[in-house]
Amino acid sequence: MTDESPELRASDADRERVTERLREAVAEGRLDMEEFQDRLDATYKARTYGELEPLTRDLPDMAAANQAVPTVPGTGAWADRIGGTGTSSTGVAIMSGFSRKGRWTVPRRFNGFAFWGGGEIDLREADFEAPEVVINCVVLMAGIEVIVPPGVEVVVRGIGVMGGFDDRLTGEPADPGAPRVIITGFAFWGGVGVRRKATKAEKLRLKEERRRKRLE
Incomplete structure (x- = not known):
């Protein structure tokens, strides 16, 4: 115009x-x-x-x-969102909370820890350092929520004792070329929620x- x-x-x-x-x-x-x-x-x-x-x-x-x-997100055009250097590798909440959201670059491995608190790891607007990233969550009497955009492949491998990991998204089809997000870790008297949500x-x-x- x-x-x-x-x-x-x-x-x-x-x-x-x-x-x-x-x-x-x-x-x-x-x-x-x-x-x-x-x-x-x-x-x-x-x-x-x-x-x-x-x-x-x-x-x-x-x-x-x-x-x-x-x-x-969700169109299969992921090439521009994979690559670069991770901008944050750790989130810690001890009787408090942490949040990672908006424009950031997910490293190959991100570690989240929550004790009597909560954390939010939002990947909807994030870039990814590699085609496969690991989100490792350890929660003790606490909770962490991981939000992924449509099209991303999700694999949940966490272990829960009197707690658990939400693995409903494991096995859902992914977009061609989309990153793979592996969610692992340990939950005791707490949980790690995983949900898919659009921006x-x-x-x-x-x-x-x-x-x-x-x-x-």
Whole structure:
């Protein structure tokens, strides 16, 4: 989209690129849900470049966003998220809590320890140092929750004594090229929960996809 030809008719792909950027802006905290909904309605009604351009004018990085629709977890496009150096290798909670979430790089082995406390290890927006990583959790009268994005392979091998590890995701199919997350460790009078959950941006994408299908 350019200012030189605002009268040109916009395509469905143009509207989808703007929609994707708006979803990203919500996830980044640049737009609240009311602003997002107003701009989304205007996007679907837009017929020309001139009508689309103001909807993202105050959002950064639109030039990059206009080149392609960003990939999201669950599409099989994992190559850009595997590699690099781990940014955090340990989480400790002693009568307290710890959290690892947002943009971070999971090392080949991450150790989590919780005693009379809790921990959260959120991999939804994380990169991975290697195609296979180990999340080792030791909990004593405590709990740790591991959140993985759609498409990642999960293998649970932890041991529980008067406690346990949630292994419901073991064996679920994974995306081609997705990382493998092995969850191991020991739980005594506590537990390690493992659940699969989409990011806010992905939830918005799916919601708008369903809405678009209803309008067709």
